[in-house]
Amino acid sequence: MLNIWHPQISTNLATIPGYSHRCRTKIRASQELANTSDEKNKGQPSSSAGKIKRFVLSNEGRTKLNAIPDREFYAYPRFVTHVDDGFISTLTNLYRERLRSGWEILDLMSSWVSHLPKEVVYKKVVGHGLNAQELAKNPKLDYFFVKDLNQEQKLELESCSFDAVLCTVSVQYLQQPEKVFAEVFRVLRPGGVFIVSFSNRLFYEKAISSWRDGSGYSRVQLVVQYFQCVEGFTQPEIIREIPKAGGVGEDKSPLSWIMRLFGLLSGSDPFYAVISYKNFKPIHE
Numbered sequence: 001m002l003n004i005w006h007p008q009i010s011t012n013l014a015t016i017p018g019y020s021h022r023c024r025t026k027i028r029a030s031q032e033l034a035n036t037s038d039e040k041n042k043g044q045p046s047s048s049a050g051k052i053k054r055f056v057l058s059n060e061g062r063t064k065l066n067a068i069p070d071r072e073f074y075a076y077p078r079f080v081t082h083v084d085d086g087f088i089s090t091l092t093n094l095y096r097e098r099l100r101s102g103w104e105i106l107d108l109m110s111s112w113v114s115h116l117p118k119e120v121v122y123k124k125v126v127g128h129g130l131n132a133q134e135l136a137k138n139p140k141l142d143y144f145f146v147k148d149l150n151q152e153q154k155l156e157l158e159s160c161s162f163d164a165v166l167c168t169v170s171v172q173y174l175q176q177p178e179k180v181f182a183e184v185f186r187v188l189r190p191g192g193v194f195i196v197s198f199s200n201r202l203f204y205e206k207a208i209s210s211w212r213d214g215s216g217y218s219r220v221q222l223v224v225q226y227f228q229c230v231e232g233f234t235q236p237e238i239i240r241e242i243p244k245a246g247g248v249g250e251d252k253s254p255l256s257w258i259m260r261l262f263g264l265l266s267g268s269d270p271f272y273a274v275i276s277y278k279n280f281k282p283i284h285e
């Protein structure tokens with residue numbers, strides 16, 4: 001059964017069965033590791049970890065063409081998929097590689113579909129988004145909550161409570177990405193991973209100006225900077241898979257280049273993912 005969290009009232013998620021306080025012990029362990037050369041600070045939290053070092057976007061870069069509140073824009077459910085099968089299978093394979101069964105996962109800006117591998121059992125998957133009807137249909141979610149991250153970025157979630165945070169084809173809608181990435185850092189356990197994936201599709205009028213007017217390359221660099229602006233994320237890793245125009249069984253007929261020119265024969269959706277870990281990248285056997 002799916003439980004709805006109302007963030008306004010559910011401020012203490014420690015009351016949810018299965019919630020653990022593992023992070024304190026883990027934090028100490030990782031901080032001791034990080035501080036072995038500095039005896040004075042041994043075991044003390046690094047004061048700057050999780051802090052925003054600099055803001056990436058200008059005020060203009062945060063603007064959207066459509067200024068109606070996002071909750072209104074997403075008020076009715078859209079039971080569609082936002083990317084094609086090729087993109088989804090690449091993403092699901094990436095999750096298969098990077099996420100382990102038994103983990104606690106937060107799917108930020110989620111919808112009615114899950115891209116997590118069906119066969120893998122996680123300890124808990126929490127979804128977040130703007131439309132409760134969509135989230136209620138998502139087969140992988142154990143809990144969900146609705147929150148407009150452009151209104152408020154604070155997540156009503158315990159620090160160090162997730163092994164992984166995911167954000168799929170949605171980062172372009174964040175107007176305060178630096179604060180959201182800092183919150184993701186806070187809720188991740190040390191060694192936890194944040195996977196941000198995207199393609200070239202978007203609700204154009206709802207994407208921020210810095211994204212709208214960019215290219216695949218500049219968008220990857222933007223997400224890299226979102227990670228780098230928060231103290232303590234590891235050097236971001238970039239994954240790109242750009243399918244050939246026409247995809248499998250590419251049409252090589254003499255007219256195909258003209259059709260492509262007019263958008264009548266399109267390639268499949270390009271895949272980009274930027275991945276980073278909180279404090280360190282763990283080695284899993």
Ligand SMILES: C[S@@+](CC[C@H](N)C(=O)[O-])C[C@H]1O[C@@H](n2cnc3c(N)ncnc32)[C@H](O)[C@@H]1O
Pocket residue numbers: 070074081082108109110111112113128129130131147148149150151167168169170173
């Ligand atoms: C293109 S959909 C992607 C949904 C899902 N991640 C997927 O892969 O199908 C964009 C999502 O971003 C979320 N979103 C957009 N603006 C938001 C905001 N201001 N605050 C929170 N979520 C937002 C919406 O709920 C929507 O589901």
